[in-house]
Amino acid sequence: MNPITKSHESRQRERLATLGASLFARGLTTGTSGNLSVRVSDGWLMTPTNVSLGALDPERLSKLDDNGRHVGGDRPTKESLLHLVLYRQRGDAGGVVHLHSTYAAAVSCMDGLDPAECVPPLTAYFAMRVGRLPLVPYHRPGDPALATAIHDLAARHHALLLANHGPIVSGTTLESAAAAIEELEETAKLFLLLRGIPTRPLSDQEVSQLDRGR
Numbered sequence: 730m731n732p733i734t735k736s737h738e739s740r741q742r743e744r745l746a747t748l749g750a751s752l753f754a755r756g757l758t759t760g761t762s763g764n765l766s767v768r769v770s771d772g773w774l775m776t777p778t779n780v781s782l783g784a785l786d787p788e789r790l791s792k793l794d795d796n797g798r799h800v801g802g803d804r805p806t807k808e809s810l811l812h813l814v815l816y817r818q819r820g821d822a823g824g825v826v827h828l829h830s831t832y833a834a835a836v837s838c839m840d841g842l843d844p845a846e847c848v849p850p851l852t853a854y855f856a857m858r859v860g861r862l863p864l865v866p867y868h869r870p871g872d873p874a875l876a877t878a879i880h881d882l883a884a885r886h887h888a889l890l891l892a893n894h895g896p897i898v899s900g901t902t903l904e905s906a907a908a909a910i911e912e913l914e915e916t917a918k919l920f921l922l923l924r925g926i927p928t929r930p931l932s933d934q935e936v937s938q939l940d941r942g943r
């Protein structure tokens with residue numbers, strides 16, 4: 730590997746570990762739940778399976794090549810296929826974050842949600858960073874069928890809510906994926922706080938006037 734590629738990859742390793750620690754410290758992930766990945770020049774770095782995002786060792790992150798084969802580090806997250814589908818369906822994706830964050834996970838367990846838009850656009854930042862949030866039918870964690878289930882949706886949405894599980898979000902960078910999933914978590918919290926209270930989500934016209942992705 731040439732030195733420029735190497736130093737780029739080292740930085741990505743640090744960014745992934747730093748983000749994991751920050752998410753863990755703020756209670757957005759607990760135990761060994763959740764996983765992160767970032768694009769590098771010759772593949773992807775992913776969090777290993779069954780590790781705390783709060784204690785990632787940059788040197789032990791899983792490396793996958795451009796074909797999605799595990800070529801270095803510890804065994805990758807059991808959701809690696811899910812991450813790969815998001816990258817393949819969204820050409821500009823540079824990072825993916827999956828969490829079991831409490832409020833989004835709570836919403837993912839609710840009955841009677843609209844599967845096309847399971848959290849309404851309550852605030853401008855939700856509409857800007859997350860957009861329309863579809864609900865993906867329940868599959869067990871790591872089920873390869875989950876990757877098939879999100880295939881078509883992932884072409885149209887960078888944020889998805891997995892039923893009885895949690896959110897997964899891609900972004901052009903790891904940090905933009907994190908900003909979007911944090912906004913999703915906060916809006917899931919508002920959605921639950923506002924249950925039973927007459928609420929006015931943003932209108933289609935108000936949403937259309939927003940600068941998406943900013």
Ligand SMILES: O=C(CO)COP(=O)(O)O
Pocket residue numbers: 761762763764776777778779780805806807808827829870871
């Ligand atoms: O969130 C998880 C499964 O959905 C965590 O699994 P991994 O430890 O394999 O990343």
Ligand SMILES: [Zn+2]
Pocket residue numbers: 762763827828829870894895
């Ligand atoms: Zn999970």
